[in-house]
Amino acid sequence: MRDSQDALLNAVSAAVLAVTRHLSPREVLQVIVRSARELLDARYAALGVPDDDGSFAEFVADGITPEQWAAIGPTPRQHGLLGAMLREGTPVRLGDVRRDPRFDGWPKAHPVLKDFLGVPIHDGDQVLGIIFLANKACGPFTHDDQDVLTLFAAHAAIALTNARLYERGRELTVIEERQRMARELHDAVTQKLFSLRLTAQAARALLATDPERAARELDTVQRMAGEALAELREVIVELRPAELDSHGLVETLRKNVGLLDRLHSATITFEGHFDGDLPAEHEVAVLRVAQEAQHNALRHSGCSSLWVRLRRDRADLVLEVVDDGSGFDGEPTRGLGLESMRDRAAGVGGRLDVISRPGAGTTVRMVVPT
Template sequence: MGVTTRPTSGDPAAAGEDGRPDAVLHAVSSAVLAVTRHLSVREVLQVIVRSAGRLLDARYAALGVPDDDGSFAEFVAEGLSDRQWEAIGPLPRQHGMLAAMLGDATPVRLPDIRRDPRFEWWPSAHPVLKDFLGVPIRDGDQVLGIIFLANKRSPGGFTRHDEELLTLFAAHAAIALTNARLYERNRELTVVEERTRVARELHDAVTQKLFSLRLTAQAAAALVETDPPRARAELDRVRGLAGEALAELRAVIVELRPADLDRHGLAETLRKQVAVLDRLHPVSITFDAGPLGDLQPETEVTVLRVAQEALHNALRHADASAIHLRLTAGGTGVRLDVRDDGRGFPADAPPSRGLGLVSMRERAEATGGSLTLRSSPGAGTTVSLEVPA
């Protein structure tokens, strides 16, 4: 998956080809830094593949993560278009050289993979591979993944020096991949703990208020015909209970408010997050904001979460070179626009999975706002949020 990436004259991989220790160190250092600055496991896998291909000037690069059944749980590749990848078909299973490396997990370097007795076949849409280098990514005795490179662009195929260089890179990649897995696991545990706490808060406070409100409303309905004064008194109590329940809900929402919002405010929190993402990604990410005035805590949380989700989507799915966020206030509301110059999609066929659109719309509607999505093929996408101030 992804597109073919060709090294330029200033590429670290090209610098390492002359074999000088300083050039090799620079090449490996650049590749390792590109991996370690990512926290998502999927992103780490993709950057490992891209960095390994650049490091050794390979036309094709792939990385397989073993599962418990002796096959691949995940498989990412570089050097293929999305269309080529779809034509190849499902994830590779157990056969040929891939199966051999899953079973043995030792480095393999071949001048022509097709002449090796372990080679069997590949799908008709698969690119033709010749020179081949495969190296495991290890954490002790555990194999975290296997890097496959093929078709070195410079003549002569992969050398012993290339094998040593990729083995060194794989050792550092193992650390980055392990850290990413630990980060995701910790984040999942944090989310579970937070959900449990919120559920307990809602049960102990809001749920009891709502239960009392329901009983009081039933009593008022029963008294409407026989005792109107008492019915009015019960309805007044319903109004009071509803107000208390609303206050409890708002308290829970404010408690879930990110700490940065209290320290820096909405605009500065977004500015800091955009600056961090701009440093970590090759995409140009910019942000500007006008005066916002005083905002309700729920409004600030909604805008921040929608901005984070829209940014995440653009970085992962848009294939954009630039993303711009703009935050403005006007009239009685606040408007957020997240615009990218990526591939876009037809207006009548928005993406149906993975973009968190339902979650963003629900957040907008919960604060009385609205979310719109504008896009067209080749012209990028704009996510716009409008909420009352």
């Protein structure tokens, strides 16, 4: 008995540690779901986060494939058992969820669920989310299982609250940093451009009466323009997209792909997972190359499908943007931003390859050391 209790406590401790290692709220939600499912040996797990209208603002799942998840359809709203739990905020344990009077079916692609356990994640009186488990390997779920999941949910609440506070702190930091950048643009670049304009006006006025002095003034214009350009580049390099600070690289790519998929007739999908840490400049480079490659494919290739993939390959991070468009033979035409993408890859110690042939689509692959 003592050994089984120690094993259980060790399992809960390991699950809690797995959650608290992450600071992004989205990552915390995903790790909570995966840890809860593994902790109680369930086949399926999900976590719903409420919005201000009594529905689910977010809904993450574990135990199903991305294809199954896409086929299931929209996030559950205010109906059925899950909606009832959202309103009531109390645990629910069922031997067969289909026999509960609140059950009202599920989409055609939804897996068949039987035994069910749902536990709210509380922060005081506020419900931060609800963990749902189904189809325990040696089910049904027991009262002890409910106690274990309740204990885990209490620790998960702390991790989720900390992640949200951390994200809010990062958002404030981003605002402060952008205000600093605006001041630098005004104090350095703007002032230099103003001086450059005055010098150019003086050179113009001297052209007729003193060409030699006008030439010297034009040399000064050239030098000042170069200095202004260099300072502007330094400021631009320091500007980090705000969404990277808020959501991280993987989720930013996912959101970007989702937006483009809604705006374009082509089907655009994202496949990616990366659990390591990248320097800020590496994340910016990967994001910008992904955006440029997607833009090129959608504008020039005539593709019907576009895939954005992010994966780890040993010590490298690999980004691939693949389309099924017209492709090309040899080097791509000018104006596709290829040199810019290669410069971005080289700037972080990586490389960029473009693979294409007529009628067989194009793959843009960026490899970055981690």
